[in-house]
Amino acid sequence: xxxVGAEADxxxxxxxxxxxxxxxxxxxxxxxxxxxxxxxxAQLMLEVRADNEPAIxxxxxxxxxxxxxRRSYYGPGEDAVIMRLRPIxxxxxxxx
Ligand SMILES: CC(C)(COP(=O)(O)OP(=O)(O)OC[C@H]1O[C@@H](n2cnc3c(N)ncnc32)[C@H](O)[C@@H]1OP(=O)(O)O)[C@@H](O)C(=O)NCCC(=O)NCCS
Numbered sequence: 366x367x368x369v370g371a372e373a374d375x376x377x378x379x380x381x382x383x384x385x386x387x388x389x390x391x392x393x394x395x396x397x398x399x400x401x402x403x404x405x406x407a408q409l410m411l412e413v414r415a416d417n418e419p420a421i422x423x424x425x426x427x428x429x430x431x432x433x434x435r436r437s438y439y440g441p442g443e444d445a446v447i448m449r450l451r452p453i454x455x456x457x458x459x460x461x
Pocket of ligand 1: 377378379380381384385388389390391412413414417418422424
């Protein structure tokens with residue numbers, strides 16, 4: 366995670382392939398959300414490949430909204446979706 370002023374940016378979240386689908390991604394994301402909130406951030410941002418349906422679903426379930434698309438952000442024809450969580454809710458996990 367990167368912090369810039371009142372904004373935090375999720376760089377990446379990853380769960381080992383054989384451990385996916387068991388709630389660990391949401392646990393990791395909740396910890397990052399709570400960390401951003403406890404640091405006083407007003408919003409949490411991230412970019413994700415437009416075809417990464419599991420990640421987009423994870424973020425959407427946590428309350429992130431799609432605010433824009435960046436064409437060919439990852440290379441020709443590989444778009445990025447920009448998502449934002451604002452305001453940052455209080456999560457039921459301890460801050461790191
Ligand atoms: C994205 C990632 C972190 C999710 O981790 P995970 O532990 O599998 O996710 P969880 O089990 O916590 O699932 C949480 C939510 O994510 C979504 N999700 C997870 N896997 C999904 C899949 N295969 N298809 C659709 N939605 C999925 C669902 O909304 C799910 O909530 P639900 O179970 O209530 O439906 C994992 O797939 C991963 O590491 N992917 C490779 C790295 C990556 O793409 N990271 C994101 C880069 S920005």
